[in-house]
Amino acid sequence: MHLPATSPRLLAANLVNAVLLDGYSLTASLANLRAASTDLSTVDGRSASQNLAAAQNLAYGVFREAGRLRFFLAQLTERPISPVELNGHLLVGLHELDAGLSPAYAAVNETVDIAARRYPRARAFVNAVMRNFQRRRTELDLAARKHPEARWNFPPWWLERLQDEYPANWENIVNALNTHPPMTLRINPRQTTLNDYRAQLDASGHPHRLAGATALILETPVPVAELPGFAEGWVSVQDFGAQMAAPLLDATSSMRVLDACAAPGGKTSHLLEIANLDLVALDSDANRLVRVQENLDRLGLAKQPDASIRLLANDAGKPSLWWDEKPFDRILLDAPCTASGVVRRHPDGKWLKRAEDMQHLAREQSRLLEALWPLLRPGGKMLYATCSLFKAENSEQIAAFLARHTDACVEPIEIAGAVSGQLGAQIIPGLNTDGFFYARLLKT
Numbered sequence: 001m002h003l004p005a006t007s008p009r010l011l012a013a014n015l016v017n018a019v020l021l022d023g024y025s026l027t028a029s030l031a032n033l034r035a036a037s038t039d040l041s042t043v044d045g046r047s048a049s050q051n052l053a054a055a056q057n058l059a060y061g062v063f064r065e066a067g068r069l070r071f072f073l074a075q076l077t078e079r080p081i082s083p084v085e086l087n088g089h090l091l092v093g094l095h096e097l098d099a100g101l102s103p104a105y106a107a108v109n110e111t112v113d114i115a116a117r118r119y120p121r122a123r124a125f126v127n128a129v130m131r132n133f134q135r136r137r138t139e140l141d142l143a144a145r146k147h148p149e150a151r152w153n154f155p156p157w158w159l160e161r162l163q164d165e166y167p168a169n170w171e172n173i174v175n176a177l178n179t180h181p182p183m184t185l186r187i188n189p190r191q192t193t194l195n196d197y198r199a200q201l202d203a204s205g206h207p208h209r210l211a212g213a214t215a216l217i218l219e220t221p222v223p224v225a226e227l228p229g230f231a232e233g234w235v236s237v238q239d240f241g242a243q244m245a246a247p248l249l250d251a252t253s254s255m256r257v258l259d260a261c262a263a264p265g266g267k268t269s270h271l272l273e274i275a276n277l278d279l280v281a282l283d284s285d286a287n288r289l290v291r292v293q294e295n296l297d298r299l300g301l302a303k304q305p306d307a308s309i310r311l312l313a314n315d316a317g318k319p320s321l322w323w324d325e326k327p328f329d330r331i332l333l334d335a336p337c338t339a340s341g342v343v344r345r346h347p348d349g350k351w352l353k354r355a356e357d358m359q360h361l362a363r364e365q366s367r368l369l370e371a372l373w374p375l376l377r378p379g380g381k382m383l384y385a386t387c388s389l390f391k392a393e394n395s396e397q398i399a400a401f402l403a404r405h406t407d408a409c410v411e412p413i414e415i416a417g418a419v420s421g422q423l424g425a426q427i428i429p430g431l432n433t434d435g436f437f438y439a440r441l442l443k444t
């Protein structure tokens, strides 16, 4: 973070710069801001958390539209912007004007004032960019429609890859990835039932629809603290596509199960809601593993009498460091990936990831698959999962794995609306679900 800040516009500019200039994820940048919450005290009557929520909304908006906004900025400026931190201020200001979030005079004046408070000599420049945008808006809007990155709000390499891999429906996919994601709940059957919880939602004024056996989609997202019984563990927030992982693993009570990339524990907790397992939840990130424990505690799953749960912070690719040599009946490998299927939840990811990152991640996925396969007993099953749409991380990964292992075969998976084949099932992002890939490997 650059400076302590008080106004949402200034905070949002900091967040945008932290991502685009410093390479932090928006989640990490928000966590940094929250950690510095004493700096967020307000100057205009809003609480620190209200300021932060408003800044978060602005920053998310900028990243959803960053292709378009950066195109505008490039058209409105003749040379590289200096100091570079003005980029954040201008992108937030242009987003406000473009999306009509506040009266135009307020967006222009406050963008200029806030930027000039930090960079007094930039006042005239910022003012000129904002006012030129107002003047040239129609012309720029038309030009943006002819520029792929501005039109679709995706970097060229993503667009090219999606066009190449999904020639018939890439536009639908891109449109789905540009929408606001639904807020989907997963009922905890150990605490409540679907019908009882729906009645609770109705009584507390939260319109919703049914998406799957345990999945409810809220008409309007709300902070989790407003959900009935959230603190008591009646529900979790989890995308419908992600909710398919635990049932697909096909684990039944008393099985020995490895959740190899477990944090923050969305799928770990779902597995334990379904069956009493002897479960090892592993993650290389000890800090994220704390969230697994918090989720298990909240959901009342941490101390079930008929289950055993161990959380381990270690590298799934190096079993000699943590494995007790007892084979597993089931392994869930929810591998690190580009997260290309969930960018509507993390729109900063589009602008942070590079094409080379995908090659690196594909190598890591293959390392994890190789390291974990020997830990599965014959007759056991491994569910390989990603939240990606790219074949290099999904079907191509599985094809290469099958070519290396004659004792592996893919069990068919039927998921409504998914593209299913001999190498797994690709869930296409849409109204009710993000994009996921699942392949269930059986050890013969």
Ligand SMILES: C[S@@+](CC[C@H](N)C(=O)[O-])C[C@H]1O[C@@H](n2cnc3c(N)ncnc32)[C@H](O)[C@@H]1O
Binding pocket: 260, 261, 262, 263, 264, 265, 266, 267, 268, 282, 283, 284, 285, 288, 314, 315, 316, 317, 334, 335, 336, 337
């Ligand atoms: C897609 S997320 C997992 C999400 C989780 N399964 C859930 O449903 O909440 C991938 C996780 O893999 C972890 N990870 C990355 N490399 C790893 C490795 N070599 N060994 C173990 N965990 C790893 C990351 O820290 C991250 O928490």
